[in-house]
Amino acid sequence: MTARVPARWIAGAAVAALVVLMAVDTEYRTAETAAAAAPATFDPAAFGARNYEAKVVPAIKQSAVDLPVLLKALAEDKEAAGRKYGKRQGTGPYTFAVKGRGEAGQARSGLLPVTVEGVPAGTRVSLQIGPAINGTALRDAAGFITFGQFTNQVEYADAATALNDELRAKLLKSLDVPALDGKEISFTGAFTLLTPQTVTITPVEIS
Template sequence: MTQSSSTESPAATRAPTPGPARARTVSTRPSRKVRLIQAAVVVLVLAAMGLSTEWRSADAPATRAEAEQTFDPAAYGKETFPKVAPLIEQNAVPLTELVPALVADADAAGEKYGKREGTSPYSFPASAEGTGGELNGSMLSLTVEGLPANTQVWVQVGPAITGTSLRDATGTIKFGDFLNQVQYADAGTALNNEVRTTVLAGVQPATLKGKKIAVTGAFTFLTPEVVTLTPVKFEVAP
């Protein structure tokens, strides 16, 4: 008796050979969302560049240093003083009227008669007639009748003329007219220099005691007990 055996062919027992792997394609192109974000960033950067860019005309100074050098205090004083002085004369309030108003209500008097920049003290155009007294450095005391007994009046007669009363008393000269605080201060000094070389030219302070003097000028208010006038007009009776 012949025994039969079942024999599987090698092909039947061999594991199927996998076919070639299908290559996976990965796109390197940014998604629409990423592209939108990138575009927005570019727009923001360009906007920031525009805000930080200073556009100047062709004839504007190239640098801040050059801009500072364009301000000539002496030239400014010569050009501006002839404009400031008439305004002070036209609006001058007699001290016999102004000082009592300041004593009664300094804020109200300041709003009515004075000018100021921001919250700085008021400066006033004012006039006075009185008798020359003692010298105290560059200031001459002036006795003015009709003022409170405790009020002292001084007139700057040089050689040093200080303060910013002339610059501030008209309200026509603003801090924003200048590049910086230095130029603003220089403008006040330049106007004071014009007082010394024009208004007080020929005035001999040592000879003024006992003389009748008429003064028109400006002062910055600190207290009604002391008034220090910077003159734009100074007349001595013969």
Template structure:
């Protein structure tokens, strides 16, 4: 029988091997490879979405974005003048209706460019030409309300935006900014001078019957300034 001595030491368990130190390096290397791959994909995507333009193409695009009011007016004035002529209301009739109900007359015949803007109307009338007064030709029109004066813009400076605004077809939203919108009105006035008023000697019209088709902004209903798109004088 073998003797057992409790006090005798027992053999220690074998040591547990330490985990390989290369595990952390492999994870770091894996993350680095993933980051590099993702960066490469991003660079390729940016390259595919980038538009490469020559200096000449960029210059052409910049030129196209620049508004040319004279070219615009040359193209659009004939349509604007035709629309004013087609919808023109007799001036004496218009002023009579404005006196009775300004809002109703404005809604029926005119157009506004804004809530606080005056109505602008396409009009027609015939009267006796008076003297030239600066850039206006006085016009004696029968049937106008008492105290009302009528004049026709004859240049050389044509002011206002009545021709632009009289039909409601030229709107601010068609232009890039307020500067271009205003320039369009000025360019239309230039067309009035070179078309409707071409070859006309205003001083030679005094005392003659003159028929006018044009546009009026009724800032003051008793002082009428017509911007003409047609001006004809009787022999």
């Protein structure tokens, strides 16, 4: 007669076998290994330093349209001009890369007014000169930076701020703004269209 093995012994053996299998299959990580495997934290300053001069500025210069040409096209057909010259994601406003030439006025409240020949009457053109640089025009006009490249909206916004910080350090920090008053200047930059009568450009080049 075969002796019966108590059920509790069978259950105990099964649990023990499962523990052994889990131990064999478990990957133990050191703190260094776990840190290396974790998603990289977004570094806005590094993003700005890596992209501003090497990619963003060349992209804006390459696609820049003469400001009078753009404003004339916007007056004729805003949507068609946006599709032809602008960039946007979703249904937001178009952002444009532009270039122009005109007489600089006296800077006030972080803006340098520029009288540009050929723009529609009543149009106010200004360049952002800091210290505060507002908006996301550099990020959006570059054309290769999209929301899908970032984890969330905060990172996407931080990327725009980082590019503005690079602009301030690379161009505006050494710019002698008072000396420009009354002088003929050339500029290249970007702006987001809110109203064609007020064009506030974030510059990447002033000469």
